[in-house]
């Protein structure tokens with residue numbers, strides 16, 4: 635592919651994101667810098683710039699880029715934030731977050747996925763991400779509280795330990811609902827006295843599953 639083809643492809647990718655509501659200039663900038671093709675292997679790499687989810691290892695998926703953009707935007711990130719992501723998957727979402735905040739912790743229940751993601755982060759020089767193999771339903775108590783939490787797998791309800799690990803004023807974005815139905819993307823804001831809930835849009839994610847994978 636020529637440099638010109640690549641520039642056109644990148645412009646189309648960014649145009650598609652904008653037309654689907656990703657309008658935050660910082661988020662678009664991060665998505666321009668992080669090449670999604672690095673996170674998609676084999677045959678599917680050729681489709682990395684299409685706005686669709688794609689299969690990755692362990693029967694999981696890399697999310698649709700416009701959804702990655704909308705979720706990132708919904709977090710209202712600040713440069714000093716410490717962020718926890720549940721569901722490392724390919725590592726793409728964590729890489730986008732790493733461009734916008736001080737520190738990212740990302741957890742997946744499949745050791746293979748965190749190992750592969752870690753190798754990509756290293757190759758790209760993304761030194762502010764820590765990828766951990768664990769059951770993310772329990773969060774990461776040793777690093778809590780978090781300014782922001784992003785869950786990229788659907789639970790029926792927001793997991794209690796994650797709500798507890800959000801600092802006051804902090805924001806969590808996650809899909810909730812039954813795994814085989816349409817789910818709702820929600821934003822939870824922790825206040826002095828409790829939690830405020832906003833419903834953002836219908837989405838479809840793989841389920842949040844308890845326990846470590848094989």
Ligand code: SAH
Nearest residue numbers: 696721723724726727742743770786842843
């Ligand atoms: N954010 C990813 C896409 C995530 S797909 C990306 O950018 O590519 C959802 C991921 O959540 C899967 O990799 C799955 O293994 C993981 N997952 C599901 N339940 C989990 C749990 N309890 N703890 C940690 N990860 C979990």
